[in-house]
Amino acid sequence: xxxxxxxxxxxxxxxxxxxxxxxxxxxxVAGISGILNGVLFxxxxxxxxxxAFLLGLIAAAGIYMAFVPRAPQPRxxxxxxxxxxxxxxVGFGTRMGNGCTSGHGVCGIGRLxxxxxxxxxxxxxxxxxxxxxxxxxxx
Amino acid sequence: xxxxxxxxxASGAMFGIGLAMSGMTDPRRVLGFLDIFGxxxxxxxxxxGGAVATTxxxxxxxxxxxxPVLAASFQLSNLKHVDRRLLGGAAIFGVGWGIAGYCPGxxxxxxxxxxxxALWFVxxxxxxxxxxxxxxxx
Numbered sequence: 001x002x003x004x005x006x007x008x009x010x011x012x013x014x015x016x017x018x019x020x021x022x023x024x025x026x027x028x029v030a031g032i033s034g035i036l037n038g039v040l041f042x043x044x045x046x047x048x049x050x051x052a053f054l055l056g057l058i059a060a061a062g063i064y065m066a067f068v069p070r071a072p073q074p075r076x077x078x079x080x081x082x083x084x085x086x087x088x089x090v091g092f093g094t095r096m097g098n099g100c101t102s103g104h105g106v107c108g109i110g111r112l113x114x115x116x117x118x119x120x121x122x123x124x125x126x127x128x129x130x131x132x133x134x135x136x137x138x139x
Numbered sequence: 140x141x142x143x144x145x146x147x148x149a150s151g152a153m154f155g156i157g158l159a160m161s162g163m164t165d166p167r168r169v170l171g172f173l174d175i176f177g178x179x180x181x182x183x184x185x186x187x188g189g190a191v192a193t194t195x196x197x198x199x200x201x202x203x204x205x206x207p208v209l210a211a212s213f214q215l216s217n218l219k220h221v222d223r224r225l226l227g228g229a230a231i232f233g234v235g236w237g238i239a240g241y242c243p244g245x246x247x248x249x250x251x252x253x254x255x256x257a258l259w260f261v262x263x264x265x266x267x268x269x270x271x272x273x274x275x276x277x
Contacts, residue, residue, distance in 0.1 A: 004162065008185035011161025015186070016193025018153035020201060025146040027207030027214055030154060032244040037268055048140060049147035054247060056151025057158070062251020064159035072165035074254030075240075082239055083259040087246070089235030090260075091267020094243060096275075097228020098216070101242040102154075104229070105187065110194025111202065111215070118221050123233030130237025131173040 019107050022053070031103020032057075033094035097123075142209050155248055161186040164248045166240025166256070173237055235267075 019030040026049060038050045065071045094100040097119055099108060104123075108116020162168045163186055171180030206212050236242050241249075241260050249257030 004182055005185050008161045008182045009189045011157045011159070011163065012186035012189025012191075013193050014153055014157030014160065015163075016190040016197070018150045018157060019190070019194050020197040021153065022147060022150040023198060023207065023213070024201045024204075025150075025208045025210075026143050027210040027212060028147075029215060030150060032242075032247065033268075036243060036247070036265075040265060040268060041272065045140075049143045052144040053147040053151035053154075056148040056153075057155035057244070058247055058251040059155070060152035060251070061155035061159040061164060061248030062253075064156050065164065065248075065252045068159075071159060072162050072168070074164070074249050074252060074256060075166050076255050078166070078239055078256055080259050083241075083256055084263040086235040086239035086241065087260040087263025088267040088270065089231050089238070090241065090243065090246075091235075091264040091269075092271045093228045093230070093232030093235060093267075095228070095268050095271035097225050097230075097232055098218070100232060100244070101187075101236075102244050106190045106194055107198075109191050110198045112195070113216075115218060115221055115225060119225055119229040122226055122229035123236065126230045126233030127173050127237035128175055130234045131170055132176050134238060135170075135174055135177055 015102075015106060016110070019102070019110065023107075029103060029107045031099050031107060033091075033100040034098070034103055037095060093123075146209060154244070155251070157190075158245055158248045161189075164245045166245070169236075169240035169242075169245070173240070 022028050022030045035050045035053055039047055039054060099119060104116040104119040109120060158164050162182055168180055168182055171178060172183035239260065243264060246257050246260045246264060250261060
């Protein structure tokens with residue numbers, strides 16, 4: 001197994017452990033879109049932990065990418081219009097469907113939620129279809 | 140209150156390192172994974188597999204406790220029904236994910252290294268959430 005795959009597996013396990021830690025200590029689901037939404041549109045006293053979670057995520061990922069040798073570097077050449085359209089769809093869709101890769105995927109499947117499993121199959125299918133359309137039909 | 144925030148900070152930091160270490164923050168790799176009919180890159184299967192295997196194994200033990208360590212109760216969605224909102228939302232999210240290769244976590248992680256793409260994507264992500272709030276309220 002190549003080191004890329006080993007790092008991918010280790011990173012995945014770390015994501016799973018992070019979600020387990022949040023559930024074990026705080027009783028909360030580590031769904032990024034939901035946590036972000038709770039910070040943007042606060043309607044309870046739960047803003048502090050959500051802000052702390054996002055701060056930790058952004059800072060730690062940034063430090064890793066900046067200082068660890070051979071860490072994956074961000075892409076910089078994607079068309080801006082594509083980024084904006086994609087961002088709007090991801091923001092709208094994750095709120096409408098109540099979750100993203102982390103909430104429905106990592107946490108929802110982790111607690112054997114059928115609803116989350118169906119959501120994951122749905123967004124995987126449309127993501128694969130969209131990537132196919134953009135890469136092989138469009139250009 | 141303070142302890143909840145410290146715990147969340149630690150969890151978020153672990154999550155962020157996991158995203159960066161695994162390659163999830165690299166949208167080229169994500170699109171390579173989604174491109175199953177082209178040059179398929181299976182790396183992300185290890186990320187998602189590792190994460191889901193961990194939560195499937197450990198969540199059971201956590202939820203067997205009556206309550207979490209620092210709070211009164213587990214705050215879990217008890218929604219069970221599959222409706223058009225769930226399917227439509229997931230479908231729309233997938234289209235956005237498939238266009239640029241960013242889901243919310245990796246996009247936010249990109250802010251940490253001031254990725255120029257994240258600086259465009261994240262405001263659009265927030266605008267999309269806002270748009271949903273406006274549409275949903277009516």
